[in-house]
Amino acid sequence: MSLETWSSLNPHDPTVAEIQQLFEVVERDLGDAGKDVSPDTRFSLAYNAALQLCTIALHAEGFETNRKVRGHHNTTINSLPLTIGEEQREAHVFLSRCSRQRGQTLYERVGVVSHQDAGDLLETARTLRASTVEWLKRRHPALVPEKLQ
Numbered sequence: 001m002s003l004e005t006w007s008s009l010n011p012h013d014p015t016v017a018e019i020q021q022l023f024e025v026v027e028r029d030l031g032d033a034g035k036d037v038s039p040d041t042r043f044s045l046a047y048n049a050a051l052q053l054c055t056i057a058l059h060a061e062g063f064e065t066n067r068k069v070r071g072h073h074n075t076t077i078n079s080l081p082l083t084i085g086e087e088q089r090e091a092h093v094f095l096s097r098c099s100r101q102r103g104q105t106l107y108e109r110v111g112v113v114s115h116q117d118a119g120d121l122l123e124t125a126r127t128l129r130a131s132t133v134e135w136l137k138r139r140h141p142a143l144v145p146e147k148l149q
Helices: 016-033 039-060 072-078 086-107 115-139
Strands: 009-011 063-065
Touching: 016 039, 016 115, 039 063, 039 072, 039 086, 039 115, 063 072, 072 086, 086 115
Parallel strands: none
Antiparallel strands: 009 063
């Protein structure tokens, strides 16, 4: 399977500035998720950081999700093993599970996630950040923001 066959994706011409801006969102959210806030908030922030990292990889590969198609977060997360690589399969499965929890904590009720859940997701997002930077340097060096070189 390749990304070219996914009807929920559109071609995208990434820029270094765009990648830099997405990394700034990641840094902000990872930093805020490490603060003393509720587990629900930490979880949501860590989830968003991980989602933006998946977006960075997808954009670097020349695609973006069609936001008019339902489930664009899932599409972005599902692309992870095809962008960064199969070694991200476990992170992909974990993030897919977290997506459902995130929806509950944002739209349905408080107290959906535990401190452990939030910590696990934050650790996954931090690990994914390191993997994404390494992958970007190796696969798309022209898109690596100056701050990450």
